[in-house]
Amino acid sequence: MKGLRKSPWLLLAAFILALLFRLYSLQVDPDPRIRSQAGSQYWARLRVTAPRGIIRDRNGIALAISAPALSFFIDPTLWDPGNAPLLQDLIPRSRLERISGSIGGRYYPIARKVDPPISDRVINLRLPGLFWVKETKRVYPQGNTLSHVLGFCDIDDRGLAGAELFWDSVLYAPPEGRIIAKDARGDFVDVAIPGLTMTADNDSLVQLTIDSRLQHILERRLREGVLQHKAEWAAAVLLEPSTGMILGMASLPDFDPNDRNTFADKESLRNNALSRVFEPGSTLKPIIMANLIDNGEVSQSTTVNCQGKIRFADVTIHDIKAHGRMNPTYIIADSCNIGMVTSVRNSDPFRTYSFLRRCGFGNLTGVEMPGEESGLMIPPSQWRGSVPATISIGHGIGVTPLQLAVATSSIANGGKIMKPFIVSEIRSRGGALKYQGRPVVVSELLSARTAQWMRDAMRLAVEKGTGRSADVPGAKVAGKTGTAQVPGAGGYLKGDYTPSFVGFWPFNDPKFLLLVVIGNPRAGDFLGGKVAAPVFRSIVQDIEQIS
């Protein structure tokens, strides 16, 4: 009876104890969901997009940079589809149609990486349910210029082609998280981690050896040549022969990395300077002849009699005309096929093959660019019949324009094969030097005497031979023309040619080496001396005016 009388107090005490326990559990050891909900009122984890590093030319001009842009999305629960027409012409049509009706979920992206003028217009509409986040957008301020070398990125700023792809590990910076304190109104108050800011910096740098002014000249003149002759493709490589430094590299057709619609044509994405394998024709003759002279198989006084055609194994090789008796200098200057074929008649195929490999044919040059082709070289065990003869006149061998330019540089620089390089220096985030392009001698190919002799012969080719239309008074150009047929299924294609011209200047101490290749001209002439050499000359004239 006494216990019953006390029971209300006991029940009250038990209730108070339970209340205290619950209070304790809520305050000291709350549910994780409550803890995170409470935390979100005071702290925010912000996703900060870091820009990609900058690509600059040798003079520091920005070629690829990241600029601020906004990405817009809607929260369908707060969005009124009736507002969709207000976004007409500001966002993609497909997205506009989609947000005109009902959508599920809490997040629907409508436009990514919108440039400031348009993004400002969208923001000023102040539409409920429309939100945005800051991002960076890759911009190529020079448009089509150097597009193949620079390449491009995907929408998430990952490199997909060119230097953007090759140096993606340096240029790309992943998005970073930042913990920010908030006040009662939800405004950011400070950055919780000392030393971090609300933006992510990326000062990584890829500095190219390219000079944008020279590049502009290359592209402009090459484009003029392509348009004049209605050619299908073209490539030009400008080198410093003494170091292997690439000063310019042009390829046509090209694209605008800022405009993805120009990516539709796959041919325009190909860098013809690195990825196009073609038969060089007569532009290979100086290299083959230099080898013959260096080996002592041909002397500078040896003469051959060109009668306009010659039977070699199973084929008859023709020349443009009967040149008569010629020494090696005039074989090069007049680009005599018969002279070349006669000169290599007794050569050892294994030795010639080994020489061509040392020139870099059949190997990657190792330039710091993706997509390079190694070319095509038949093993010497298969050099049967007319193969040695056709190779001596630049057929039956596939090279890239860069390989040919590098091999010809050995004549210009006194006999050395230099590794080509297009990157001057690479700096990672924080400014640490990660890579520096330096001249590297790959092999000693020719003696200085032979190289000097060949420079004189190539000078004669421009002064009096087939390359006269490449001559620029005062510039002392030396060079060699080439007109190659294009191989197809079952033989060479009728009416398809690859005219080219490779030269350097001044011939006695070359500062520049330039190769111009025009693929499949359809209008006017098709000879290297008529199609490629004038383009070469116009480029030399322009370069000499500014250098």
Next chain:
Amino acid sequence: MNSYTLELPCGNDIRTRGRGTTWILLCGAIVALLMGLVALRLYSLNLEYQLADIQRQIVLREEEQSRLEKDLAGLLNPTRVYSYARSELGMKASSNIGLVKVAAVSTGAPVDQEENRAGSGVIRKALVWLADSVSKKASARQ
């Protein structure tokens, strides 16, 4: 019991009163300390707001800098400069350009300086005349 209570010595009363004052002072000091801490917190909060505002300004300036760098790179584009020079400034490129390479004039011994200077002036004038005449011919050919 009561008489015992009444017999409490006066000194004890004084001590009790003194202890009370100490407590009051202590409490006052604690309250002042707490108020100081609150004031400090408010001051730090104010600084954090200022810091956040500066951060926002830095972000805006950095964005502006990026935009300016993009604009600058676009303006330095040789293609734009070339087309501007041709279309707006009337630049014409000669179709047949000849190059005249001028060798550097070496300075002689100090005794002959005046003579050399005079000589180099004549050479320079001659070269300028030559270059001018060549360029006029080039323009005429065009």
